[in-house]
Structure formats: structure tokens, C-alpha cells
Amino acid sequence: MSTPDLPPTRTVGVALVELLEQLGVEVVFGIPGSHNLPVFDGLARSSIRLVNPRHEQGAGFAADGYARATGRPGVLVTTTGPGILNAATALATAWADSVPVLAISTGARIADEGHEVGWLHESKDQHASLAGLVTSLRPRSEERLYGDVVETFARWQVARTRPVHLDVPIDLLAAPATAPLPALPVLSPGAAPAGLVAELAARLRSARSPMLVVGGGAVRARAQVNRLADLLGAPVATSRAAAGVLDQGADAVPTTVLPYAPERLADADLLLVLGSELSQRDVPPAVAASLPPVCRVDVEPGRLAHGRPGDLLVVADAAATLDALLAVLEADPPTPLADRWERQRGLADAVQANYDGPLRGLHDRLAAVLPDDVVLTGDSSQVSYLGTGVHYPFATPRSFLYPDGFAPLGYALPAAIGACLAAPERTTVALAGDGAFLFSLPELSVAVEERLPLLYVVVENGGYQEIEEEMVAASIEPVGVRFGYPDPVGLATAFGARGVRARTLDDLVALVASFAGDRAGAGVPGPVVIAVHEDAVGDVAGR
The missing domain is CATH 3.40.50.970 (Thiamin diphosphate (ThDP)-binding fold, Pyr/PP domains)
Known part of the structure; x- marks a missing residue:
């Protein structure tokens, strides 16, 4: 008498993949190992496309490229120990450039934390190793695991998009799934308070030669950046992360001024810095000290003190803040500077001359x-x-x-x-x-x-x-x-x-x-x- 086939077990690893699918993940980059088989069981059952790189560093860089090209999160899956540590360079790269990458790895059993038991792929403290490079979370329950994933995706809607590592205990991943999957809240990034928007408008109106400095944190504000540049007649200088933000038509010139000619920022009498940390790579300290007055807009308060501290600091989303700023300025439009494109070409010429x-x-x-x-x-x-x-x-x-x-x-x-x-x-x-x-x-x-x-x-x-x-x-x-x-x-x-x-x-x-x-x-x-x-x-x- 044959034994009837039993229904496949729905483990936490399988449910985790279901949650990723629910969150809109379409591609996962990953390499299977002995410890992460429940995740790959989930991938085999899902519509998510699995791409199998040849090395975990390649998986991390591929997830990074996926995220940079679209703004959507990139996801990679590795096994314990050498798997996730092979991906560490890629995660550190994503951290440095604020790229939304979710790295899911297995880790020590909950009961084995802090003990050297000699199990496969064991390291001294895997979670601490990754926490020294990126945000690393170690969920110890099914509910916390799902919560960490959803909270990460929610935070990326409104905050700086930096990579997150999940160090999932192997016994948790293999356990039967019982908890419900949470839904992703839809969050809207906030604009600056009306008073700060009015102050920004007043400073821009009084400037004789303003310049917009755009970093990777303002890429989603492309339409607003171009409307504001047109309204003011202001040139736009970008970092490498924001290359292509300026809408120039057929006569396009390179706009990446940082880090190639940061001294030209001093040509302006007011800088509106949007989503850029003004890092030392882009603006050396000696140049930063000689910059004109600076207004800075960024979602992360800590970034506003980097490089050249702003004279007016706005902790808010760039796109939402520019929407509010444009509403104020367009109600009583300023006279745009006539030499905008001459100044734009001058920036490009300075970069290429250097x-x-x-x-x-x-x-x-x-x-x-x-x-x-x-x-x-x-x-x-x-x-x-x-x-x-x-x-x-x-x-x-x-x-x-x-x-x-x-x-x-x-x-x-x-x-x-x-x-x-x-x-x-x-x-x-x-x-x-x-x-x-x-x-x-x-x-x-x-x-x-x-x-x-x-x-x-x-x-x-x-x-x-x-x-x-x-x-x-x-x-x-x-x-x-x-x-x-x-x-x-x-x-x-x-x-x-x-x-x-x-x-x-x-x-x-x-x-x-x-x-x-x-x-x-x-x-x-x-x-x-x-x-x-x-x-x-x-x-x-x-x-």
C-alpha cells in the first residue's frame, strides 16, 4: 500500500519568500547552501526570478546595480559564514552610496549564539561583523523577521535608502510558519514646514547668482529640479550619483561637477544643496570653507552637518519640499537670470578643462x-x-x-x-x-x-x-x-x-x-x- 504524498511544509523560509513577493520583489540574486534551503524552497514555489551568480560578491553587486537602475530594492540571499562575508564588500559599497539592498543570510541557531560549538560555517560573531558595515538585524521570532522586512521596505519610502542585512537563525528559518504576513504601509515623505519654505523662497529671490547642487538623494525630484532651475535661471551641478538629472534637450553637456570642479561652486552667491552630503570626495575641506551661503535639504539630519554645514537646514524630502517651494515662487515668479545656459556650459567647460x-x-x-x-x-x-x-x-x-x-x-x-x-x-x-x-x-x-x-x-x-x-x-x-x-x-x-x-x-x-x-x-x-x-x-x- 503506497503512502499518500504529504503536502509540502510551509516553513518560515517559504513564508519569507511569500512576503518578498507580496512586497513587489521580482528578482532575487542568490546562491544556495546547506543552511538556506528553506528560502530556496520558497523561491522554487514563487514567481520571483532567481538569478544565480557565481560568487556572493557578484550577487551583492548585481543587487546593487538592480537597485540603482530603478530605485527599487535589490535583494540577495546567501548562506552562513563565507556566503554572507563574501558579500560584505558589496554591502559596504551599497552603504557608502545609499543603495536600497536587502541581504538575507542564515546565522547561528538561537541556542548557539555566543558559543563556539564548531558547527558548519561558524564564525566568532557574524552578526557583529556585518553590523560594523551596514544595518544588521537578527530577528529571533517569526513575527520579528516579517516585521524587520516590512519596516525596512517602509523606511526606504521616506528615509535614506541604505542596505540592511538580516541574520536569520537557521532553526527559525526551518520552523513551520504560523504567523500572518504583515502588509506594507504606504508612507509619503514629508515636506519642510511652511516657514522654512518661505525662508528658502526669500533667499532664492534675493540671490543674484544661485546654483542648484543635486546629489543622489534628490534623483526622484528630477521634474521639480528642472522646474526650479528654469524659474530661477540657475545652473545645476550634480554629483556622479545624480548624473542625468538635468533636462537639457539636444545640446546636452556633462553636468557632473562634483568631484571634478568643486571650486566652481564659489561662482554662485547662494547654493541650494538637495540630497547631497557634500562629502570630502566631492568637496575637499579647503574648498568647502570658501563656499558661499548654503541652504541644504536632506531627509537625514546627520547629513546636513557634513562637508559645509548649511546656513539654512531643512530636514525633509527634496521632491516634497521643492513642490512646496515652487508653489510659493510660481505665485509671484522671480525674473530668471538670462545667462543660465552660458553658466551651465561654463561649469562643463571647467570640468573638462580640469x-x-x-x-x-x-x-x-x-x-x-x-x-x-x-x-x-x-x-x-x-x-x-x-x-x-x-x-x-x-x-x-x-x-x-x-x-x-x-x-x-x-x-x-x-x-x-x-x-x-x-x-x-x-x-x-x-x-x-x-x-x-x-x-x-x-x-x-x-x-x-x-x-x-x-x-x-x-x-x-x-x-x-x-x-x-x-x-x-x-x-x-x-x-x-x-x-x-x-x-x-x-x-x-x-x-x-x-x-x-x-x-x-x-x-x-x-x-x-x-x-x-x-x-x-x-x-x-x-x-x-x-x-x-x-x-x-x-x-x-x-x-
């Missing part, structure tokens, strides 16, 4: 053949921070995905995978050096497996050029900065991608144009890797 060189020509040529809404992912490569960030005239926000603060290597490819999955209607191009390419090379197999139509342009110089230059400048004999480098074309082919070499800049531009045309037309069946030596595009290109 970083003039062959990379400008490369990016001018690429901009001519890539669509306006292209997503470009960069890396800690000179072609990214001395090229793309400086010279590319981004026309759309969330277009330059670059690991700005923590500055790891190996970001460009997995971030491009995440962006391609998040925004399949947009063309995605990774542009980085050969050192960065080797850091995350195994993730190319993920792009092949998922048949993602992304392009990776690898600029070769056979080493870590910036570090070599720093050694030379410090009178140190260069060591450890040059390596035997395999051919990217052969590597791409071995992974099942299409690989091709560009011998000249014209070759490169033609290949990129062909990819963009195919992407817009019949489609591209998978990833394409183009290798080009720095001599073909300039002598300061790769890393």
Missing part, C-alpha cells in the same frame, strides 16, 4: 552612437572616474552606475547584470579596465546563462595603472601593479559570449554602434565583450 585628454574624445564618440537612456556601469577604473564621470553627457537619471564611496574593483559586470534585469528596455554597457574585468570575470557566465543583451568594453593596460603612477610619484619602485593578462576575447568565447577586438577607436565606435543598433532592432542573443588597448583610445584609460 580633466582634458583622450578620454574626452572616446566618450564624445560613444555618446554619439549610444541611446539617450543608456545605462553605463563603471568601476574603480581610470576610464570610469577620469572618463565616463567627467565627459559623458547623461540625459537620463540612474544612468551612471559607479561605486563612488567604497570604490571596490569588480563592480561593473555584475552591476550591469543587475541593471539589465531591472530595466530590460534600456541598453546596458559596462565600461571598465582590465583589472576590474578580472575581478568579476566568472559573472560573465551568468550573463550568458540568462541571455542578457549587455555589452562589456574592456580597456586594457595590463595592470593597475593608477597605483603604479602613485608609486612613481612617491619614489617607490613599481611592484605588484603589472600582471600577465589573458585575452578577453578568448575568455569571452570560452564562457559562451561573443568576443571581439577593436584595433582603433574607429573600430570600437563602429562595434558599439552595431551593438546598439542590434539591441534596438532584432535583438542581441547574449553578452558581447569588446577588448581595446588603451593606446587605441588614449594613454590614461584602463585599470
